[in-house]
Amino acid sequence: MAISKDWYHTEMENNEMEILHRSPSVEYSFYNAVRSGDMETVTANCKKDSFLQLEGTGVLSRNPLNNIKYHFVVTAAMLTRYCINGGLEPEQAYRLSDFYILKMDSCTSVREVADLHHIMAKDFTGKMLLQKKSSVLSKPVIECINYIYVHIKERITIQDLADHTGLSCNYLSRIFKQNLGVSISDYIREQKIEKATHLLRYSDQSIVDIAAYLSFSSQSHFIQIFEGYIGLTPKKYRDKYYKSMW
Known part of the structure; x- marks a missing residue:
């Protein structure tokens, strides 16, 4: 099948160029910060524009705008699941994710997507902070x-x-x-x-x-x-x- 051939060539290219994905612990630390309501850590991450530091994250599209949009969707999905596991009401988490993905769909630049990512991350973090306070x-x-x-x-x-x-x-x-x-x-x-x-x-x-x-x-x-x-x-x-x- 053509797909198998394409996969083989992609694997060869990645090996020759020594392309590796970075340790998942980097992303996990970010998602855990959101889940725990750690606004200070999340804000620092956003100020550094860590979302735009794509080395080691994989190429999801040859088009830079589409690539960052696909990464945004992945992030939204991960935040949703981490926050649900952290106690956020599932319907609220899903609606929040859907809302931000729809907003992202109309973005026309990489910078615009990144700025929306930061708003989304802080929004989820804020809700988890409230969730943490309401744990009693x-x-x-x-x-x-x-x-x-x-x-x-x-x-x-x-x-x-x-x-x-x-x-x-x-x-x-x-x-x-x-x-x-x-x-x-x-x-x-x-x-x-x-x-x-x-x-x-x-x-x-x-x-x-x-x-x-x-x-x-x-x-x-x-x-x-x-x-x-x-x-x-x-x-x-x-x-x-x-x-x-x-």
Whole structure:
């Protein structure tokens, strides 16, 4: 088969040119730093542009831009699995990976891909740092946090969470407040408002559509809650931050 012949010639070229892949321990140390929430080490790695130091990483494309893009995808996949193993909620990890790969797909230069890589690495690291801080949370509270994340656009009640965890509403409310210092209802509102800020900054959805998407009872109710948390109306927030960089 032609593929076997091509492989043989590639092997010969690599042997003649003494092309070797670097020790995987270099990459493992980076992935472990992300998984452990070590922002200092990850930031230092990004400042050195280690991602662009491709010697010993293998050539995935003869085109420099495509080559770095393929390495980006590999990194995103590895970060996802390392962070899931470190305790990050799987759905959140997969969505984060998908998001950054889609963003990378529209990059038009090697520098742009590298800059996005650094943002992605720090984003995963930040989430793992929060995960590390929340390791003292009880299992039912963690289940509630994950449920709220996945169902954020729905109308979520304490009863929904009680059914999900198999606990009574009163007991669940009590341990949630003890663990996080806020009530379940306040936490749900905070998460919905945080999601709303992202939609106002990075989407073209109207304010009324965002209110409906996040299951607020009305646009006026959404505006009232949003302003109470952010200090600006949704319109003023969008005018100030629409599509601003990260």
